[in-house]
Amino acid sequence: MKKIINLFESNLLQKEIFNDIFKCNEVTVEYGLMLREEDVKEIIETRNVALEKSGRIEFNGQIINKIIITFCDSPYISQYNYGDTINELVEIFYNYKNETLDYISDDELIEIMKKYFDNYCEGSLELLEGKVLYKIAENIRYGVKEYTNIDNEKE
Numbered sequence: 001m002k003k004i005i006n007l008f009e010s011n012l013l014q015k016e017i018f019n020d021i022f023k024c025n026e027v028t029v030e031y032g033l034m035l036r037e038e039d040v041k042e043i044i045e046t047r048n049v050a051l052e053k054s055g056r057i058e059f060n061g062q063i064i065n066k067i068i069i070t071f072c073d074s075p076y077i078s079q080y081n082y083g084d085t086i087n088e089l090v091e092i093f094y095n096y097k098n099e100t101l102d103y104i105s106d107d108e109l110i111e112i113m114k115k116y117f118d119n120y121c122e123g124s125l126e127l128l129e130g131k132v133l134y135k136i137a138e139n140i141r142y143g144v145k146e147y148t149n150i151d152n153e154k155e
Contacts, residue, residue, distance in 0.1 A: 016139065017044060017061035024065055028072040032079055035068075039083035046087050050094035063106060064090055070114050076123025085125065089113065092129045099137035103147075112148060121152075 021040050028034065035043070037113055043064060051058055067089050071077060077085050097109060104112070115129060119128040139147035 013059070014031075017133075019066070020061050021064050024068040024072075024077050027069055029083075031077075033072055033077065034079065035086070039086075042083065043087050043090055046090050047094070048108045050091050051072050054094050054098045054099070056094065059076065063093060064140075066107065067093060067113075070110050071117070073099065074101045074114070074118050074123070085086055088125050089117075092125065093134065094136060095129075096133045099133070103140045116150075 018040055021043065022035065022037070025034050044061070047058075047061070047064060050056075064086075068086055071086065071089060093109060093113065096107070096113075100109065113133070116132045117123065117125075117128050121132060135150040137145055139149070
């Protein structure tokens with residue numbers, strides 16, 4: 001009986017997360033961006049896998065919503081790459097939430113990701129993940145005060 005209740009609660013939570021993410025379309029449509037049902041399902045699946053891999057627990061989809069709302073005005077996101085880009089950003093977020101040792105808040109990490117994605121990386125997710133966030137995480141682990149300075153080199 002307990003498994004049935006957990007499954008039921010899980011399905012209700014997944015539906016609520018789905019609906020909350022889908023509602024973001026009301027904001028993103030102004031930027032010519034819309035997530036389809038399949039996109040939302042894929043993003044939720046990516047989130048679930050990322051949470052499991054990172055050993056994290058989350059009870060709502062607010063991180064996904066924050067990523068969507070923060071990135072929807074990026075000049076490097078179009079309807080063509082929108083679903084895939086959000087999906088990758090969600091995966092990158094959870095990976096680097098762990099890599100930064102929870103030193104920075106969710107909102108700060110999303111802000112850092114957006115700033116570098118739009119500027120330094122010019123829309124390159126590979127550069128964002130493989131260089132920028134890697135360097136920031138390394139700076140945090142080594143106690144560098146200006147951890148968002150990715151140009152400092154170890155001597």
